Amino acid sequence: MTQEYDSADLSMIFAKVCERLIDAAPHLNELDAQLGDGDLGTTLRAVATALQGELCNMPLPISDFMEKISQIIAGVSGSSFSAIMMAGVNRVAAETNGQNTLLSTQISDLIRLAMESMMGAGGANLGDKTVLDGLNGIADAIDRETDHTKLASAADEALSRIMKDFKSKPCKIGRARLAGDRSIGLDDPGMTALKHMIEAINGSHDSGSDFTGGVDAH
Amino acid sequence: MKKIINDPKNYVDESLEGLVLAYPSEFECIGANKRVVVRPDSKASGKVGLATGGGFGHLPLFAGYVGEGLLDSCAVGDVFAGPSANDVTEAIEAADFGSGVLSIIGNYGGDRMVFNMVKDALESKGVRNQLVIVADDVASAPPLEHSKRRGVAGLTFAFKIAGAAAERGRTLDDVAAITERAMNNCRSIGVALSSCTIPQAGKPTFEIDDESIEMGMGIHGEQGVWRGGLKSADDLADEMLDRVLEDNPIASGERIALLCNSLGATPIDELFIFYRRLAQRLSSAGVDIALPMIGHYTTSMEMAGITVSVMTLDDELESLMREPAACPFWRNL
Missing domain, CATH: 3.30.1180.20 (Dihydroxyacetone kinase; domain 2)
Incomplete structure (x- = not known):
């Protein structure tokens, strides 16, 4: 069955995501510092904080809603992860022109289109151990799930499985590629950030065995 | 941490403030976040504009090379973190004197993506602009993968070469080509x-x-x-x-x-x-x-x-x- 999400529904989802990203910032920084420059958590916290302040005031149609998110990212951060997020969000905006609601059945296609733009902007491919591998698994899992109430849990389960698979593989792009075999055994920070977001939507808490931030505070 | 600072949060902004106070006729900070460094009362007109941007913590690299015969504007990020797309947009717009703008940046993922995205967005708004990406660090990738190399001190040469070529009234295509040639060398x-x-x-x-x-x-x-x-x-x-x-x-x-x-x-x-x-x-x-x-x-x-x-x-x-x-x-x- 198809579910429609309006601007209020989406704002509620993003509110949960923002809250979680702010709590997860130290965890993401620490993870990123092992392979990159250690600012992924700070970056996402800045984006989440700025977005929180605007969520009561998001425009329609969905394309404008998404464009506003892109503008918020554009205003606060210039990191590669932000630029890739913007590329994805801009694509979703372009593909939802004129829609006042988002259909649950659209989500997997939108994720795949967003991934295409993200690959174009960042130059990563599937298998490089980036957030794209996580998104790809989510899109597949959502495709198979016919019950819209189970979309978030299906995405969460798929992502857990993918992160487990990739943990033993090396990163193949960005500064982390220089770490080579040192990246084996570590979760990709981008995928972990995605896991936090999906868990926030699903209401679960298990991103990474060492993650404790924020859980007890609620 | 032993540093001569006040609050770590204000490191970039206070440093930029001091820079402008020390050299008020050479530097000015503009834009919504005051993170775009430009030449005050620039007399530039009709020449190709030169913009850059990057993380902070490398001075004089990036912002310090704004000046006559060098750059026209610089978008400043946080320490070791690239500038936001909005600041990059403002920097490129500030360097537009009617003959197009060349942005010259180091080869870092975030900067590259943000500058490319802004370049396309401004192009569609009618602002002619090009991008040269400097990748001079031989230690960061083998010759066959030279496009993966990082941009380091060679940026200084790129800014100087492009700045002088722009002052000589060369076209946007020319300035970009000369800068590319310098960086190939x-x-x-x-x-x-x-x-x-x-x-x-x-x-x-x-x-x-x-x-x-x-x-x-x-x-x-x-x-x-x-x-x-x-x-x-x-x-x-x-x-x-x-x-x-x-x-x-x-x-x-x-x-x-x-x-x-x-x-x-x-x-x-x-x-x-x-x-x-x-x-x-x-x-x-x-x-x-x-x-x-x-x-x-x-x-x-x-x-x-x-x-x-x-x-x-x-x-x-x-x-x-x-x-x-x-x-x-x-x-x-």
């Missing part, structure tokens, strides 16, 4: 002796013990080609010159610009000890160091270490390098 490598601390992180970006150095390390502490015991200045100079020449051989009789740069904590005294060996080696190979540059040009805050950049010259590149520029951080050659 340029190779760099660095060695780090000690780490540096991002103020808001509060602890060193990487750990390196007192006895060790890292050859090929990037200006944000990116992994280099080997880590091992300290060597003499001559041995380091030999290895670094060899690595640069291996990538871009220089024939006897050629003229070069040679930049011997401190990453921050390394004193000028040591730069000269190091330069001495480079000059001996190059002279015995019959290479003419037409333009020696020794000093702090591209830094990583308090990191100790040296980078070497070599750019082979032709008549045009040499005359563009020699063209006087007016900027507190540029010493005319």
